[in-house]
Amino acid sequence: MGNKQTNCRPNYCSRFLPEEQAEIDGLFAAVAGGLETVSCERNRKCFPVPISLEMLQAYLGDAIPQKMICRIYDGMRHIDPCGLNSVPSEYVIRDQFSIFMSEILKGNAGEKSKMIMKMLLVPCSSVRAGHIQEFTEDLITSVVHVLYYRNELKGWNMKRCQDFTAGVRPLASQLLSSLKQELNPPQQKTYWDCGSRRNWTCPGECGPPIPDKTCDCSLLEDWLLKVPQISTFLNVIIRRGFLVLNSYTEIAGFIPECKDGRDFMSLLNIPAIIYINSYLPSSLQHTWRLIFSSQIHGYSFAKFCGNIIDRGPCIIVIRDRDGYIFGGFASHSWAVKSHFQGDCRSFLFTIFPNIAVYTYSGYNDHYMYLNFGQQTMPNGLGMGGQLDYFGLWIDCDFGKGHSKANPRCSTYNSPQLSCRENFEIDCLEVWAVGDFQCCEKSTCKKNVLDNEKEVHCLLEMIGKCRHSEGVRNPCDDEDDD
Numbered sequence: 001m002g003n004k005q006t007n008c009r010p011n012y013c014s015r016f017l018p019e020e021q022a023e024i025d026g027l028f029a030a031v032a033g034g035l036e037t038v039s040c041e042r043n044r045k046c047f048p049v050p051i052s053l054e055m056l057q058a059y060l061g062d063a064i065p066q067k068m069i070c071r072i073y074d075g076m077r078h079i080d081p082c083g084l085n086s087v088p089s090e091y092v093i094r095d096q097f098s099i100f101m102s103e104i105l106k107g108n109a110g111e112k113s114k115m116i117m118k119m120l121l122v123p124c125s126s127v128r129a130g131h132i133q134e135f136t137e138d139l140i141t142s143v144v145h146v147l148y149y150r151n152e153l154k155g156w157n158m159k160r161c162q163d164f165t166a167g168v169r170p171l172a173s174q175l176l177s178s179l180k181q182e183l184n185p186p187q188q189k190t191y192w193d194c195g196s197r198r199n200w201t202c203p204g205e206c207g208p209p210i211p212d213k214t215c216d217c218s219l220l221e222d223w224l225l226k227v228p229q230i231s232t233f234l235n236v237i238i239r240r241g242f243l244v245l246n247s248y249t250e251i252a253g254f255i256p257e258c259k260d261g262r263d264f265m266s267l268l269n270i271p272a273i274i275y276i277n278s279y280l281p282s283s284l285q286h287t288w289r290l291i292f293s294s295q296i297h298g299y300s301f302a303k304f305c306g307n308i309i310d311r312g313p314c315i316i317v318i319r320d321r322d323g324y325i326f327g328g329f330a331s332h333s334w335a336v337k338s339h340f341q342g343d344c345r346s347f348l349f350t351i352f353p354n355i356a357v358y359t360y361s362g363y364n365d366h367y368m369y370l371n372f373g374q375q376t377m378p379n380g381l382g383m384g385g386q387l388d389y390f391g392l393w394i395d396c397d398f399g400k401g402h403s404k405a406n407p408r409c410s411t412y413n414s415p416q417l418s419c420r421e422n423f424e425i426d427c428l429e430v431w432a433v434g435d436f437q438c439c440e441k442s443t444c445k446k447n448v449l450d451n452e453k454e455v456h457c458l459l460e461m462i463g464k465c466r467h468s469e470g471v472r473n474p475c476d477d478e479d480d481d
Helices: 018-032 051-058 066-077 094-106 110-120 127-148 165-175 177-183 217-224 229-242 272-279 303-308 453-461 469-472 476-480
Strands: 035-040 045-047 258-259 287-293 316-320 324-331 347-352 357-359 370-372 378-384 390-394 399-401 422-433
Touching: 018 045, 018 094, 045 051, 051 094, 051 422, 066 094, 066 127, 094 229, 110 229, 127 177, 127 229, 127 272, 127 370, 165 272, 165 347, 177 217, 177 303, 177 357, 177 453, 217 229, 272 347, 272 378, 287 303, 303 422, 316 390, 370 476
Parallel strands: 258 287
Antiparallel strands: 035 045, 287 422, 316 324, 316 422, 324 347, 347 357, 370 378, 378 390, 390 399, 399 422
C-alpha cells in the first residue's frame, strides 16, 4: 500500500520552495501517522502511508466542517498524477496530497478551477451551476468556522454580530453574480435601463437563483479570474485549517481587527465584514474602530457629527425600519462644507437582504457631502447623486433619510438601498477604518466647553466662532519660550 508513489512528483511541486515542500511532506506524514517500512531481501525502505478520509478527519478534528473535509479529500483522491486516467483510489498518496496543496495555494486560475471541479462531489461531466453554488456556500461557512475555531476573528464577537449564517447565502449569491451572467446573459440591457431595486438584470445584483445549467472548467476559470475572493477563501481554509505555510501577508487584511466594539449588537455579520473589507484600500483593511452607535450614543445629529468629523475614513451602516441594512464608505474625514468632498475610493453598499458593493461610476465627483445651518443648501449627510437626490442621505432631523436612484445613483451606479425611498432609521453605527485619527490634544488650558465635542460641532456648523479662542492664555510651551 505504501509503495504506490509516482515518479512525476517534481513536475508538480516546483512551485514550492525546498523548505515549503519539506513542510508539506511533514504535514502529510503527520496526517498519515508515520511511515510504512517495507523489506526487500536485505534492504529496508520507508514509504509514506496513504491517508484515508478517517485519517484526515481525525487530524483536522473540528477545525474545518465535515462536509468541507470530504470535499478536500475527494479533490485529492481524484488527482491523476501520471495522467493514466486511472480509477480514483480510496486512499490519497503523497503525490496527490502535494499536487492538491500546490495548485490550491500557488496555482493559477486554470489549475484552481480543476481542483474545484474535483471538490464538487459529482463527476466533472455532471457539474451544474447548483453544485457550484452549494460549494460556494460551504466555502464561506468554512472560512468563518475555521477563523472562529482558531480564535482569529480579531476581536469580533460572534454573539455580538448578526447571525453569520444569514449572510452566507447572500454573499454566495453575490460572488456567483458574474457566473450567472455568463450562464444567462441579459438581453441587451444596460444598468441605466433598470429603474427598480427588484429588477435583477443589472451587474452587481444578487437576483434570482443561479440558472441550473451545465458548467465546465473554462467557465470556472473565468469566474475565478473575476472573483478573487474565491481563491482567497480557499487559501484561508487550507492555511488556517491545516496550519501549514502560514504567512501573515497572505491574509493580513482578510478580516480587520475590531477595536472598541463594546457589548452591543452590531448590524454587521462576519461574511459582510470580510466582503466589505476586501473593497477598502489595502492600507485601511487592518483595523475597524467603533466611533458611533445610536444604541450607545443616542439619536442626536450633533453627537453623530461630533463623533465622525476629522476621524479619518469611515464606514456608515444603517438599518431602516423595514429591516434593510445598507451604508457607505467615506474615503476621507468628514468635514462640514457647502460642497462635495472625498474621492473615487468611496462607495455605497447593501448587506441585507442582499449584499453588494457599488463603486465609482465615473459620471460625477459627488462622493461625500456634509452641511448644516444653511438656508439654501440641504442640511445633513449625503453620499452620491445630486443635492436633494442622494444615493444615501441622513437628514439633520436625525432619524430620517432617503435613497433615491431612478434609474441608478449617478455617482456609484447603485440602486435604491433602502426598502422605501424615504426611510426611517432604526439603528446606525459608524466604524473608523485604518489608523484611527484622534482629535488633536492641546497643552493649552481648557475652558468649560472643551469636553463638549457636539457643542463645538454645532457651533461650527452654524458658522459661530468661539470668541474665547482668541483671548486664551498662551500654552505652557509658549510661555517657556
